[in-house]
Amino acid sequence: EVQLVQSGAEVKKPGESLRISCKGSGYSFTSYWISWVRQMPGKGLEWMGRIDPSDSYTNYSPSFQGHVTISADKSISTAYLQWSSLKASDTAMYYCARHVTLVSDWFDPWGQGTLVTVSS
Amino acid sequence: SYVLTQPPSVSVAPGQTARITCGGNNIGSKSVHWYQQKPGQAPVLVVYDDSDRPSGIPERFSGSNSGNTATLTISRVEAGDEADYYCQVWDSSSDHPYVFGTGTKVTVL
Secondary structure, three states: OEEEEEEEOOEEEEOOOOEEEEEEEEOOOHHHHEEEEEEEEEEEEEEEEEEEEEOOOEEOOOOOOOOOEEEEEEHHHHHEEEEOOOOHHEEEEEEEEEEEOOOEEEEEEOOEEEEEEEEE | OOOOOOOOOOEOOHHHOEEEEEEOOOHHHHOEEEEEOOOOOOOOOEEEOOOOOOOOOOOOOOEEEEOEEEEEEEEOOOOOEEEEEEEEOOOOOOOOEEEEEOOOOOOOO
């Protein structure tokens, strides 16, 4: 079974750093891109950026460029999303998702989500 | 960047048909994918490439795409179909290539 398992919920203070993870299993991790998607409370889905785990090449949405860093360790089939200085506005659910790319490009499956709460 | 517009809500009685639209400029020239998100859960792919279903998704879920509107149709609606639904396209020429629709809440009456 193809599966993405994310790290657990986090509660942080503004200014703190954080790295959350997404471990893939049941498929060749280096053969599929991984994206991160944000969902703020009560809101819709926003694409943040993606990584090619085979060489760690990344693309970011202009909305998130410079605010987060996406990385991967192919030796342990894990992708990461990290912040160097969190803000209250980073409070959200974060999902990783595997790309399926044929003529077009869609997401399947998704991780279960990691809730990040930033509060003083 | 490319914009996808969905109605905020759709209400439907059990056994009836729900139609969820996704509007975008010349969306018919793109492939559209649909996700179902139940409360407290991660999104799940229900239709890809306009009208194909992943394994395990009931035939009650179907899609179409033409002109400026794509549509997800749920036939013989069940209580378990109550969820948020999002459309998505890949705009390969954009610096923001993965665009989601605004989302539609389907309520089963």
